[in-house]
Amino acid sequence: MGDHLAKSGNGTVPALRWEEPPDGPVLVLLDQTRLPQEEVELVCTDVPVLVQAIRSLAVRGAPLLGLAGAYGIALAAARGYDVEDAAGVLAHARPTAVNLEYGVGRALAAFRAAGPGQGAAAALAEARRLHAEDAAASTAMAAHGMQLLAELAPGGGYRMLTHCNTGALVSGGEGTALGVAMAAHRAGELRRLWVDETRPLLQGARLTAWEAARAGMPYTLLADNAAGSLFTAGEVDAVLIGADRIAADGSTANKVGSYPLAVLARYHRVPFIVVAPTTTVDLATVNGAAIEVEQRPGSEVTDLAPSPLGTQAYNPAFDVTPPELITAIVTENGVVSPVTAESLAAVCAQQDTR
Numbered sequence: 487m488g489d490h491l492a493k494s495g496n497g498t499v500p501a502l503r504w505e506e507p508p509d510g511p512v513l514v515l516l517d518q519t520r521l522p523q524e525e526v527e528l529v530c531t532d533v534p535v536l537v538q539a540i541r542s543l544a545v546r547g548a549p550l551l552g553l554a555g556a557y558g559i560a561l562a563a564a565r566g567y568d569v570e571d572a573a574g575v576l577a578h579a580r581p582t583a584v585n586l587e588y589g590v591g592r593a594l595a596a597f598r599a600a601g602p603g604q605g606a607a608a609a610l611a612e613a614r615r616l617h618a619e620d621a622a623a624s625t626a627m628a629a630h631g632m633q634l635l636a637e638l639a640p641g642g643g644y645r646m647l648t649h650c651n652t653g654a655l656v657s658g659g660e661g662t663a664l665g666v667a668m669a670a671h672r673a674g675e676l677r678r679l680w681v682d683e684t685r686p687l688l689q690g691a692r693l694t695a696w697e698a699a700r701a702g703m704p705y706t707l708l709a710d711n712a713a714g715s716l717f718t719a720g721e722v723d724a725v726l727i728g729a730d731r732i733a734a735d736g737s738t739a740n741k742v743g744s745y746p747l748a749v750l751a752r753y754h755r756v757p758f759i760v761v762a763p764t765t766t767v768d769l770a771t772v773n774g775a776a777i778e779v780e781q782r783p784g785s786e787v788t789d790l791a792p793s794p795l796g797t798q799a800y801n802p803a804f805d806v807t808p809p810e811l812i813t814a815i816v817t818e819n820g821v822v823s824p825v826t827a828e829s830l831a832a833v834c835a836q837q838d839t840r
């Protein structure tokens with residue numbers, strides 16, 4: 487992938503953008519594997535480079551994977567690939583985030599529906615539409631999330647605990663859970679953002695801390711296993727996380743380590759809030775047991791320390807939190823609480839209720 491790297495200029499690069507230089511269209515990604523040390527762009531000139539970027543987590547996080555999938559179809563079409571083949575590979579580059587197959591599906595449907603010679607333009611237009619919708623969803627989720635926090639933790643000055651990375655790096659807008667924290671920060675209502683480091687790939691320590699620092703948020707990093715003592719000390723008003731796939735019953739797959747936080751939150755009577763667009767809800771998956779959890783190479787765990795040669799590691803990328811541990815799911819259409827199959831289906835069927 488080294489051939490495709492290009493240094494960014496001023497640090498204001500978006501997580502993903504489409505460009506059309508004279509030698510053909512490209513999808514430009516901010517390489518998240520290199521943050522926070524370096525802001526380096528990864529220029530995807532073809533589908534295999536994009537697939538590898540998805541697998542290596544250079545581009546990651548559910549909503550952004552949706553955009554990558556949609557633009558990937560546009561890239562495949564513009565570069566003369568077999569679009570149906572490309573769709574199959576892209577949609578399954580990672581299995582858990584439903585947004586990836588959703589984004590691929592949206593652009594593919596537009597490609598198929600277009601007239602002769604119009605497929606590439608139609609796929610690109612659909613990717614851009616999804617991009618704009620995702621930005622709008624971020625704004626709406628932040629507003630709904632702020633309203634919910636005001637109800638659940640009256641008095642403001644929130645101390646929020648978050649896991650993984652759910653900000654502008656994973657979205658066309660300001661993100662999901664971190665988008666709500668950003669809104670609270672702008673309103674002067676964020677007393678403290680507790681950031682789980684999120685082992686083993688450290689999306690919290692590397693990426694959320696990077697975003698929080700750039701935004702001037704009051705944040706503190708903690709080792710994932712320090713969360714218990716934080717709850718015991720009464721330092722958490724709410725836990726806010728994103729989601730990779732929400733099953734029809736509300737079971738929520740998110741970065742591994744989310745479920746233990748939900749258990750802790752319930753024990754300590756702290757709201758546990760999932761913030762996710764309805765594009766992350768998969769009504770075709772009946773419950774949590776039916777969600778495929780990506781298993782990542784053990785080396786991601788053993789190489790951290792590193793462990794003795796030959797050590798085996800258990801490395802699921804996600805875990806699943808059952809609906810009964812989730813206080814609320816915040817979507818762009820409104821808040822689901824209590825979390826039931828009926829209320830989730832209803833919010834997916836409606837428009838923004840603000």
Ligand SMILES: CSC[C@@H](O)[C@@H](O)C(=O)COP(=O)(O)O
Nearest residue numbers: 546547548650652662728729741
């Ligand atoms: C809005 S992002 C929600 C999730 O996608 C996020 O919390 C997460 O688990 C991402 O996992 P990753 O493996 O880094 O792609």
